[in-house]
Amino acid sequence: MAQSYPFDPALDVCALARALVGAHLTVRGAGGVIIETEAYARDDPASHSHRGPTPRNRSMFGPPGHAYVYRSYGIHLCLNVVGRPGEAVLIRALMPDTGLGLMRQRRPLGPLCAGPGRLCQALDVQMSDDGRAFDGDALVLVARRGAPPDLLTGPRIGLSRATDRPWRFGLAGAPGLSRAFPAQ
Template sequence: MTATTFQEQIAGLDAVALARRLIGASLIVRGAGGTIIETEAYAPDDPASHSFNGPTRRNAAMFGPSGHAYVYRCYGIHLCLNVVGQPGEAVLIRALAPQVGLDLMQSRRGTAPLCSGPGRLAEALGLRADDNGLSFAGPDLAITLALAQPDLSVGTRIGISKAQELPWRFGLAGAKGLSRPFA
């Protein structure tokens, strides 16, 4: 059996399938990380997606190679980390169960919760704006998919004003540390 890259493992998955598949995966950013416990999917025909109006300078990474990061600033304050899937599709990493580099994450965040919500997660991991477009198979960013798909919670996306009704938010069933509980 030959080893496959993260990019090969996610090839062909649409944003919703990728969002589901990332639950339970390990995410490490420069020595800090843990298990992905919450995601949200965004697609090109989705009015809440940054790619809805086509490629721009800001969203160019969304139209780049799959398995790369799309990093953007939310509300002009917080960085948000996404995994690019097919062209114009991305999955927002909303929450992480912190497991690696806890002292480092604590020094960055100062207060708990460490990785509950995309802004806190990015701060705890030391995400940088120049991580935009980097591969998740590189030295700075790494994702390792779980061998088996865990039980999921499914709900509507949060923190957006358009297409809120889409059930494209996924979480690890029973997980503590989600950005918001599932109904």
């Protein structure tokens, strides 16, 4: 089994978001290469942690290398990787390469993992994964190898606060991003 979550817990949230692009994520046997992330910091008005710990966001204040899972708009689950306390990186899209049959059963139509809701449906992320470690059991996160990839940077998507922060990162040239990045 590959060592899971080999990321420095001292990284600031944007550095962690950049480091996760190109990493490999697997959830119970289905996964792929992360191609898009968004960073959320404790002092960020768009972050769930901005007002401090609550029952909903308590995992964001837990140990690094754990999942923060929440339901967006009461419909879709979203998967985040916790970094420093109150900081997390939303996994927005991945390029699927493992367990494609499982993913297609869960998402028979449309793109598999372009967008956080689709990604969670295809990977079968569950609310019970909230607070779970990326320890190589159900959730596996393996760092990319080699030189850092060319990254796109742009504003986060679907926010009403802190909309000007360029805290969305994507793998340049990757198919399956949740939305196109502004011209660089």
